[in-house]
Amino acid sequence: xxxxxxxxxxxxxxxxxxxxxxxxxxxxxxxxxxxxxxxxxxxxxxxxxxxxxxxxxxxxxxxxxxxxxxxxxxxxxxxxxxxxxxxxxxxxxxxxxxxxxxxxxxxxxxxxxxxxxxxxxxxxxxxxxxxxxxxxxxxxxxxxxxxxxxxxxxxxxxxxxxxxxxxxxxxxxxxxxxxxxxxxxxxxxxxxxxxxxxxxxxxxxxxxxxxxxx
Amino acid sequence: xxxxxxxxxxxxxxxxxxxxxxxxxxxxxxxxxxxxxxxxxxxxxxxxxxxxxxxxxxxxxxxxxxxxxxxxxxxxxxxxxxxxxxxxxxxxxxxxxxxxxxxxxxxxxxxxxxxxxxxxxxxxxxxxxxxxxxxxxxxxxxxxxxxxxxxxxxxxxxxxxxxxxxxxxxxxxxxxxxxxxxxxxxxxxxxxxxxxxxxxxxxxxxxxxxxxxxxxxxxxxxxxxxxxxxxxxxxxxxxxxxxxxxxxxxxxxxxxxxxxxxxxxxxxxxxxxxxxxxxxxxxxxxxxxxxxxxxxxxxxxxxxxxxxxxxxxxxxxxxxxxxxxxxxxxxxxxxxxxxxxxxxxxxxxxxxxxxxxxxxxxxxxxxxxxxxxxxxxxxxxxxxxxxxxxxxxxxxxxxxxxxxxxxxxxxxxxxxxxxxxxxxxxxxxxxxxxxxxxxxxxxxxxxxxxxxxxxxxxxxxxxxxxxxxxxxxxxxxxxxxxxxxxxxxxxxxxxxxxxxxxxxxxxxxxxxxxxxxxxxxxxxxxxxxxxxxxxxxxxxxxxxxxxxxxxxxxxxxxxxxxxxxxxxxxxxxxxxxxxxxxxxxxxxxxxxxxxxxxxxxxxxxxxxxxxxxxxxxxxxxxxxxxxxxxxxxxxxxxxxxxxxxxxxxxxx
Numbered sequence: 001x002x003x004x005x006x007x008x009x010x011x012x013x014x015x016x017x018x019x020x021x022x023x024x025x026x027x028x029x030x031x032x033x034x035x036x037x038x039x040x041x042x043x044x045x046x047x048x049x050x051x052x053x054x055x056x057x058x059x060x061x062x063x064x065x066x067x068x069x070x071x072x073x074x075x076x077x078x079x080x081x082x083x084x085x086x087x088x089x090x091x092x093x094x095x096x097x098x099x100x101x102x103x104x105x106x107x108x109x110x111x112x113x114x115x116x117x118x119x120x121x122x123x124x125x126x127x128x129x130x131x132x133x134x135x136x137x138x139x140x141x142x143x144x145x146x147x148x149x150x151x152x153x154x155x156x157x158x159x160x161x162x163x164x165x166x167x168x169x170x171x172x173x174x175x176x177x178x179x180x181x182x183x184x185x186x187x188x189x190x191x192x193x194x195x196x197x198x199x200x201x202x203x204x205x206x207x208x209x210x211x212x213x214x
Numbered sequence: 215x216x217x218x219x220x221x222x223x224x225x226x227x228x229x230x231x232x233x234x235x236x237x238x239x240x241x242x243x244x245x246x247x248x249x250x251x252x253x254x255x256x257x258x259x260x261x262x263x264x265x266x267x268x269x270x271x272x273x274x275x276x277x278x279x280x281x282x283x284x285x286x287x288x289x290x291x292x293x294x295x296x297x298x299x300x301x302x303x304x305x306x307x308x309x310x311x312x313x314x315x316x317x318x319x320x321x322x323x324x325x326x327x328x329x330x331x332x333x334x335x336x337x338x339x340x341x342x343x344x345x346x347x348x349x350x351x352x353x354x355x356x357x358x359x360x361x362x363x364x365x366x367x368x369x370x371x372x373x374x375x376x377x378x379x380x381x382x383x384x385x386x387x388x389x390x391x392x393x394x395x396x397x398x399x400x401x402x403x404x405x406x407x408x409x410x411x412x413x414x415x416x417x418x419x420x421x422x423x424x425x426x427x428x429x430x431x432x433x434x435x436x437x438x439x440x441x442x443x444x445x446x447x448x449x450x451x452x453x454x455x456x457x458x459x460x461x462x463x464x465x466x467x468x469x470x471x472x473x474x475x476x477x478x479x480x481x482x483x484x485x486x487x488x489x490x491x492x493x494x495x496x497x498x499x500x501x502x503x504x505x506x507x508x509x510x511x512x513x514x515x516x517x518x519x520x521x522x523x524x525x526x527x528x529x530x531x532x533x534x535x536x537x538x539x540x541x542x543x544x545x546x547x548x549x550x551x552x553x554x555x556x557x558x559x560x561x562x563x564x565x566x567x568x569x570x571x572x573x574x575x576x577x578x579x580x581x582x583x584x585x586x587x588x589x590x591x592x593x594x595x596x597x598x599x600x601x602x603x604x605x606x607x608x609x610x611x612x613x614x615x616x617x618x619x620x621x622x623x624x625x626x627x628x629x630x631x632x633x634x635x636x637x638x639x640x641x642x643x644x645x646x647x648x649x650x651x652x653x654x655x656x657x658x659x660x661x662x663x664x665x666x667x668x669x670x671x672x673x674x675x676x677x678x679x680x681x682x683x684x685x686x687x688x689x690x691x692x693x694x695x696x697x698x699x700x701x702x703x704x705x706x707x708x709x710x711x712x713x714x715x716x717x718x719x720x721x722x723x724x725x726x727x728x729x730x731x732x733x734x735x736x737x738x739x740x741x742x743x744x745x746x747x748x749x750x751x752x753x754x755x756x757x758x759x760x761x762x763x764x765x766x767x768x769x770x771x772x773x774x775x776x777x778x779x780x781x782x783x784x785x786x787x788x789x790x791x792x793x794x795x796x797x798x799x800x801x802x803x804x805x806x807x808x809x810x811x812x813x814x815x816x817x818x819x820x821x822x823x824x825x826x827x828x829x830x831x832x833x834x835x836x837x838x839x840x841x842x843x844x845x846x847x848x849x850x851x852x853x854x855x856x857x858x859x860x861x862x863x864x865x866x
Binding site: 090134137140141142144149206207209210211212 | 845846847848849850852853855856
């Protein structure tokens with residue numbers, strides 16, 4: 001059996017999921033996410049349908065934003081605002097890793113169940129996409145640090161990007177562009193909210209938000 | 215249909231421009247009032263022509279195959295459009311001088327914006343030809359009027375009124391949704407075309423749901439609780455629009471559902487009639503107990519909705535028992551009363567607005583002697599009051615007369631229809647008598663006598679546009695009352711367009727009746743003039759002295775000796791004590807020379823009074839139990855989202 005480039009890349013993505021679950025400090029987590037962003041945006045090169053000049057240009061653009069600009073800006077942000085570097089897990093690192101393994105297995109199982117014919121060429125594509133979505137959700141739920149939650153959100157967006165590139169072949173650029181805009185807007189909004197949380201509570205620990213309850 | 219959409223467009227553009235021009239107060243008002251009234255005028259002309267030529271036009275727009283908007287104008291919508299555009303036209307003109315607080319320029323601009331949306335959405339509600347269009351316009355109408363109700367949002371009372379209105383309109387909308395949901399479940403389409411194919415049991419359920427839903431908009435007892443709070447809170451011309459025409463969209467909904475269901479069981483007629491009699495009598499009893507002028511008018515709207523429902527109920531009973539004349543008389547009377555009520559109720563609200571504007575108080579017992587300085591306003595309000603009491607020769611009489619005749623036609627029918635007809639006639643008579651008591655109270659206390667407080671002294675009535683609107687409405691009251699023949703075609707055309715198995719509607723009996731009304735009115739007027747002439751003749755050359763009202767020969771009269779509205783109403787309210795419990799608050803008078811004392815009274819609305827115990831508290835209790843869902847932990851909130859996604863993924 002020949003090692004398929006797409007599946008190889010996707011296995012790297014899955015590994016990055018496990019790494020992100022295990023990383024305890026924000027800079028490390030950001031690096032993992034940057035790596036994941038680069039790798040995910042490279043997938044369309046290897047799937048390779050309609051890779052004309054525009055498409056290549058476009059994919060590079062995605063790679064730039066996903067892999068470099070967003071992680072860099074978050075990196076600069078945590079430097080500036082002097083945020084705690086600890087991700088403050090609710091679920092511990094080892095338990096998180098175990099959960100990650102479990103959810104990858106579950107994602108594989110579910111993608112078998114769904115059985116979408118157009119992407120059956122790449123065995124790992126759909127499982128990875130689902131795994132990314134759920135893993136992003138998991139990071140959102142299981143980390144108290146707001147920056148870690150933003151990163152979880154970005155991971156979810158990566159997953160959506162994968163689903164988008166695989167399912168919608170024809171209107172790919174529109175989908176990608178829409179997702180990119182979403183990510184940018186989302187990160188911006190979160191930056192503003194973070195600033196406000198920071199100013200109000202002197203910390204970005206989201207557990208403080210509990211006090212806002214009626 | 216084009217002219218209709220052009221007029222809607224002009225109205226909306228006017229509302230939008232008022233936002234843009236908010237900085238220039240005068241210019242903004244001119245632009246807004248001009249375009250609103252121009253749009254309404256165009257729409258009015260279009261609706262009248264359509265109604266008189268029995269034209270029917272339909273348009274539909276499709277977007278993405280899901281959202282299809284369809285509009286249709288035939289007899290019934292055109293009739294309601296006439297009322298909507300006519301009242302809104304005059305209300306817009308009235309607002310020019312009413313909204314003269316240039317400090318609140320931005321707020322006034324926002325008010326014009328929502329006013330334009332309200333007019334447009336009301337027009338779209340009655341022309342909507344499928345469920346989506348209808349509910350869309352209905353919601354826009356509810357929301358835009360909500361923003362108008364909280365115009366004076368600083369006062370907590372108004373905010374409470376707005377909140378109450380918001381809840382009522384949305385619970386009502388929920389019932390309408392349920393009714394439409396049942397229809398959709400059986401027909402599988404959003405159109406109104408196949409509604410009569412659903413099974414009979416479902417039809418009854420649909421009718422009851424939509425009666426509750428539309429009834430809560432129309433202000434049918436016991437769903438009227440929001441009405442006496444919300445209508446006084448809004449600016450007066452908005453109260454006029456809301457009371458005059460917006461609540462009529464609820465009536466439109468009931469009639470529309472009834473015609474769509476095409477199921478002629480006596481049950482529907484009985485429900486509508488009984489609800490009508492109850493809201494009529496209780497509405498006017500509560501009105502009698504009010505001290506706030508605008509609240510009184512709002513309760514009187516409940517009463518008039520009752521009269522309209524009695525008319526419709528008689529019509530429905532007539533249809534179900536196959537009595538053509540009774541059916542047409544009932545529906546025509548009800549429809550005519552819709553038009554008439556929109557005329558005199560908006561007139562009265564505008565009069566109340568003028569009084570409020572000049573004196574700054576809405577309390578009737580603080581006023582007095584206004585007629586001396588407010589000749590036109592006073593005269594218009596007197597005409598409106600006579601009309602609303604259903605006295606000839608004014609327009610209110612004509613509509614009620616048709617309903618009465620319809621009721622008498624029903625007396626010759628079998629048992630249940632006989633009982634119902636008698637009930638309707640007796641109910642109408644009671645309502646008429648109480649309405650007379652209620653409005654003599656208003657006129658007697660607020661407009662006659664001597665000023666009771668400083669607020670009512672030295673008032674004027676400046677504001678030409680306000681006077682113009684009121685005069686036009688007052689003249690309309692008299693003209694329709696004198697020559698009903700020219701207006702009777704409008705409701706008749708609308709009724710014949712309903713197509714309710716009574717075949718062709720012959721005009722002859724109506725022409726006969728209207729001719730008789732005119733004759734009687736002319737005789738009445740001539741005899742009035744004759745009495746005045748005799749008086750003039752005999753008093754000629756004699757000295758006539760004028761002195762203060764209620765002077766009664768006292769040397770030191772004080773204004774506090776005057777009869778108050780509360781005391782005037784109290785002995786009638788005594789009789790209705792079980793339905794309208796009076797809450798009195800005054801200390802016992804002790805000793806031979808008692809010191810200063812006070813007396814406060816308040817008539818409790820039993821629907822509002824019991825709403826707290828029966829509905830509000832259980833609902834609060836239930837939702838208090840669910841409060842743990844909102845725990846404040848953002849991580850678990852995200853968990854909720856995840857759960858929802860997973861559930862959707864697996865079950866849909």
